[in-house]
Amino acid sequence: MDAQHITTKERLAIPRQVMPAQSPEVRVNNFNEVHLGYTPELAQKEALRCIQCRNPACVKGCPVNIKIDQFIKMIAEGNFLGAAKKIKEDNVLPAICGRVCPQEDQCEKMCILAKKHESVAIGNLERFAADYERETGNVELPSVKSSTGKKVAVIGSGPAGLSCANDLIQMGHAVTVFEALHELGGVLVYGIPEFRLPKKIVKAEIEGLKQLGVKFVTNAVAGRSITVDELMKEEGFDAVFIGVGAGLPWFMGIPGENMLGVYSANEFLTRVNLMKSYQFPENDTPVFNCKGKNVAVFGGGNTALDAVRTAKRLGAEHAYIIYRRSEAEMPARLEELHHAQKEGIEFMLLTNPVEFIGNDQQWLTGVKCIRMELGEPDDSGRRKPIPIPDSEFTLPIDMAIISIGNGSNPLIKQTTPDIDVSKRDTIVVDINTMATSKENVYAGGDIVTGGATVILAMGAGRTAAAAINEKLMGTRAV
Amino acid sequence: MYRIVSAQFLAENIKKIEIEAPRIAKKRNAGQFVMIRVDESGERVPLTIADSNPEKGTITIIVQGMGKTTRELNSKNTGDTITDVVGPLGAPSHIEKFGTVVSIGGGVGTAIAYPTAVALKKAGNYVITINGARSKDLVILEKEMTTVSDEAYITTDDGSYGFHGFVTQKLQELIDSGRTIDYVLAIGPIPMMKAIAEVTRPYHIKTVVSLNPIMVDGTGMCGGCRVTVDKQIKFACVDGPEFDAHLVDFKNLSDRNKIYLPEEKQSAEAYVHRCNLIKSV
Numbered sequence: 001m002d003a004q005h006i007t008t009k010e011r012l013a014i015p016r017q018v019m020p021a022q023s024p025e026v027r028v029n030n031f032n033e034v035h036l037g038y039t040p041e042l043a044q045k046e047a048l049r050c051i052q053c054r055n056p057a058c059v060k061g062c063p064v065n066i067k068i069d070q071f072i073k074m075i076a077e078g079n080f081l082g083a084a085k086k087i088k089e090d091n092v093l094p095a096i097c098g099r100v101c102p103q104e105d106q107c108e109k110m111c112i113l114a115k116k117h118e119s120v121a122i123g124n125l126e127r128f129a130a131d132y133e134r135e136t137g138n139v140e141l142p143s144v145k146s147s148t149g150k151k152v153a154v155i156g157s158g159p160a161g162l163s164c165a166n167d168l169i170q171m172g173h174a175v176t177v178f179e180a181l182h183e184l185g186g187v188l189v190y191g192i193p194e195f196r197l198p199k200k201i202v203k204a205e206i207e208g209l210k211q212l213g214v215k216f217v218t219n220a221v222a223g224r225s226i227t228v229d230e231l232m233k234e235e236g237f238d239a240v241f242i243g244v245g246a247g248l249p250w251f252m253g254i255p256g257e258n259m260l261g262v263y264s265a266n267e268f269l270t271r272v273n274l275m276k277s278y279q280f281p282e283n284d285t286p287v288f289n290c291k292g293k294n295v296a297v298f299g300g301g302n303t304a305l306d307a308v309r310t311a312k313r314l315g316a317e318h319a320y321i322i323y324r325r326s327e328a329e330m331p332a333r334l335e336e337l338h339h340a341q342k343e344g345i346e347f348m349l350l351t352n353p354v355e356f357i358g359n360d361q362q363w364l365t366g367v368k369c370i371r372m373e374l375g376e377p378d379d380s381g382r383r384k385p386i387p388i389p390d391s392e393f394t395l396p397i398d399m400a401i402i403s404i405g406n407g408s409n410p411l412i413k414q415t416t417p418d419i420d421v422s423k424r425d426t427i428v429v430d431i432n433t434m435a436t437s438k439e440n441v442y443a444g445g446d447i448v449t450g451g452a453t454v455i456l457a458m459g460a461g462r463t464a465a466a467a468i469n470e471k472l473m474g475t476r477a478v
Numbered sequence: 479m480y481r482i483v484s485a486q487f488l489a490e491n492i493k494k495i496e497i498e499a500p501r502i503a504k505k506r507n508a509g510q511f512v513m514i515r516v517d518e519s520g521e522r523v524p525l526t527i528a529d530s531n532p533e534k535g536t537i538t539i540i541v542q543g544m545g546k547t548t549r550e551l552n553s554k555n556t557g558d559t560i561t562d563v564v565g566p567l568g569a570p571s572h573i574e575k576f577g578t579v580v581s582i583g584g585g586v587g588t589a590i591a592y593p594t595a596v597a598l599k600k601a602g603n604y605v606i607t608i609n610g611a612r613s614k615d616l617v618i619l620e621k622e623m624t625t626v627s628d629e630a631y632i633t634t635d636d637g638s639y640g641f642h643g644f645v646t647q648k649l650q651e652l653i654d655s656g657r658t659i660d661y662v663l664a665i666g667p668i669p670m671m672k673a674i675a676e677v678t679r680p681y682h683i684k685t686v687v688s689l690n691p692i693m694v695d696g697t698g699m700c701g702g703c704r705v706t707v708d709k710q711i712k713f714a715c716v717d718g719p720e721f722d723a724h725l726v727d728f729k730n731l732s733d734r735n736k737i738y739l740p741e742e743k744q745s746a747e748a749y750v751h752r753c754n755l756i757k758s759v
């Protein structure tokens with residue numbers, strides 16, 4: 001079977017190729033990536049499954065409209081580098097999106113094969129092409145237009161900021177990224193764990209941007225170290241893009257939440273991923289010693305699953321997910337849910353905490369919970385959980401991780417009052433341009449949408465870059 | 479990399495370090511702090527900006543060697559570098575003309591109180607400072623405190639210098655003498671701040687303390703620094719570090735600060751062991 005001489009029937013007969021992975025028993029003891037990646041043979045075989053639709057629905061399912069049919073054809077033909085290039089026309093972070101995109105709700109959901117068979121493994125193929133290009137040392141720097149003399153500041157180095165910087169530098173603008181932390185990458189480095197997204201991949205992407213000429217200033221907190229107005233008036237930036245993410249952890253407001261052993265997911269993941277406390281004492285930052293302990297994570301999103309799987313890897317005896325709705329309502333990716341189940345994570349669904357219980361030194365010893373049942377759909381369209389009377393019980397736990405979402409960090413709002421924000425403190429923008437209420441200031445990513453996805457943040461960064469270019473050059477982007 | 483332009487001990491185990499950080503020097507206000515990571519494997523720790531020199535582009539921190547990180551920092555000298563310095567963080571001190579203010583510093587807390595005392599003086603207040611230490615050789619910033627104060631007192635626990643007793647006793651004495659006190663700022667160990675809050679509570683004197691919970695990012699992202707104030711959760715790194723002393727749950731703060739005691743001990747011991755090895759070579 002080769003790409004030229006294969007019938008549709010033969011294509012449909014090929015089963016979806018499973019990506020090799022570390023076995024659950026092994027991977028719960030390490031922080032290495034769960035998936036090992038396709039070999040070129042597996043990738044080609046999987047690519048042959050694509051029936052090359054004349055009007056590919058998958059492309060419409062991708063928020064940045066990657067030319068999926070075209071890159072998959074190239075993989076089938078063995079032209080892996082060509083495939084990588086094709087993807088990069090639309091997505092600047094393919095090795096990352098191929099790994100963390102909720103494909104089953106986007107491109108793969110729309111794939112025509114999903115109806116009767118299994119969809120083409122678009123994410124896996126995207127990841128393969130990007131990894132192949134990087135690992136064989138074939139990443140070519142895109143060309144950069146001659147200097148326009150314009151300067152743009154990007155605040156925040158998450159996917160929104162990085163993709164905005166990438167486009168702007170290629171358009172010939174001088175770009176400086178200001179990042180509050182000491183590392184670049186946003187949630188990609190401090191939130192998503194190594195076992196799902198190796199940090200060296202994020203580093204490689206950032207290295208590429210540096211080579212293109214993007215300047216990075218770490219340890220720069222907008223609103224504290226420097227304000228948006230100072231960037232524009234004193235440092236001469238013609239435009240500013242704000243991509244600061246959604247970084248203010250919510251707590252539940254139940255008694256005992258300030259006890260020792262109660263963490264926000266942000267704190268727990270930051271300590272482990274950014275500060276590498278899983279290598280304590282070689283690294284100075286400690287984290288709760290999970291070994292042999294019972295750890296409960298409250299929430300049902302990607303962040304909750306990342307936290308609970310991390311606790312398991314740190315040696316937790318029992319690692320629970322406690323979620324007030326049922327599995328069907330969990331916002332986490334299905335694939336991650338399955339991985340977690342195989343790793344021995346215990347799911348307590350339709351359960352809600354009401355109070356943390358501790359000893360006299362305020363160390364956490366347990367959590368009082370109540371069982372829930374699902375009622376009528378609420379505003380979010382999901383069935384609303386309601387408590388079942390007299391169903392309280394106490395679960396002994398040593399550590400709790402709260403992962404119920406994030407609000408917006410107030411620093412920019414406090415120091416730049418002329419940027420309009422919503423009731424939830426997210427920045428209000430024109431969705432066609434990502435322009436804020438303040439002249440020449442744009443915003444995108446989680447700070448606009450609230451916690452969303454990498455690909456949406458990236459798309460927003462690109463939309464803003466095009467609009468900034470248009471504004472600064474006084475022309476339509478070419 | 480941030481270069482140290484000068485470093486000297488003020489007392490045993492307390493070092494004054496001036497660091498090149500032009501952006502921070504230009505922006506900082508009294509009461510704000512920086513997060514410092516000494517090297518690639520280091521922890522991020524908060525330290526108050528004691529002083530700054532915007533022309534020279536430097537900030538000054540005053541560090542008491544407590545555990546691994548602060549001791550390592552205190553082993554640094556002129557010309558050495560620090561990997562990360564970020565700031566200025568935290569809400570600036572609330573400065574206005576209150577009338578008569580008493581600024582109280584206990585131990586290294588004096589270094590944290592100092593910049594705010596300077597700002598309170600500049601705002602036209604009558605500034606009384608009480609500078610407490612365990613004994614004479616641990617008194618820091620005596621000259622600086624005297625210069626900003628209209629009245630300066632030193633107290634030592636052992637009576638080896640100044641007033642014999644605790645800062646609370648000196649404050650009580652001032653109150654008992656019938657003077658009007660409009661505002662009290664107290665910074666030092668948690669038991670001291672709690673005791674001061676109890677001294678001023680019956681007199682309804684507005685009292686502010688600067689809290690020292692364990693921090694990670696210092697920008698409001700992790701919630702690790704949360705403290706209980708007026709029964710509500712506050713993030714000390716963005717809502718503080720200064721809070722109304724009469725509303726703070728000090729027990730919760732001191733309990734929470736003990737969460738990593740075994741790990742801190744382990745780190746400090748390993749550090750001392752390594753230092754001794756290096757010395758013996």
Ligand SMILES: Cc1cc2nc3c(=O)[nH]c(=O)nc-3n(C[C@H](O)[C@H](O)[C@H](O)COP(=O)(O)OP(=O)(O)OC[C@H]3O[C@@H](n4cnc5c(N)ncnc54)[C@H](O)[C@@H]3O)c2cc1C
Pocket residue numbers: 100101102155156157158159160161178179180181184185186187188191192193220221222223243244245246247269302303304306333409411412444445446447451452453454455457
């Ligand atoms: C644990 C976790 C797991 C996730 N898993 C997935 C997944 O599997 N798939 C998926 O698609 N999405 C996932 N998400 C969501 C996704 O990571 C985010 O939607 C995305 O990162 C948002 O990008 P962003 O650029 O808007 O912000 P961020 O990635 O949050 O980056 C913002 C950056 O701005 C910096 N910053 C903040 N304030 C300031 C300031 N004042 N000055 C300077 N810099 C500042 C921050 O330090 C940070 O580096 C996950 C999120 C988390 C937390």
Ligand SMILES: Cc1cc2nc3c(=O)[nH]c(=O)nc-3n(C[C@H](O)[C@H](O)[C@H](O)COP(=O)(O)OP(=O)(O)OC[C@H]3O[C@@H](n4cnc5c(N)ncnc54)[C@H](O)[C@@H]3O)c2cc1C
Pocket residue numbers: 511521522523524525526527539540541542543544545546547548549586589590689690691692693694719735736742743746
């Ligand atoms: C806003 C603020 C301003 C401060 N200003 C000063 C200052 O000007 N001078 C000074 O000497 N000290 C200051 N501190 C205290 C200083 O941050 C701690 O002494 C230091 O972090 C201890 O680190 P270590 O590794 O040396 O000691 P460890 O052995 O790790 O800890 C000793 C004690 O310090 C506290 N601590 C530990 N890690 C942290 C952390 N990451 N963040 C905060 N506290 C921690 C804990 O209570 C712990 O029990 C300040 C603290 C805060 C919150």
Ligand code: SF4
Pocket residue numbers: 061062063064065066068091097098101102103106107108122123126455
């Ligand atoms: S970027 Fe995401 S949605 Fe788009 S093709 Fe890749 S995996 Fe699918």
Ligand code: SF4
Pocket residue numbers: 049050051052053056057058059068069072110111112113120122
């Ligand atoms: S919809 Fe599916 S089969 Fe059709 S082109 Fe896209 S990936 Fe291929």
Ligand code: FES
Pocket residue numbers: 692693694695696697698699700701702703704713714715716
């Ligand atoms: S230190 Fe993380 S929120 Fe304050």
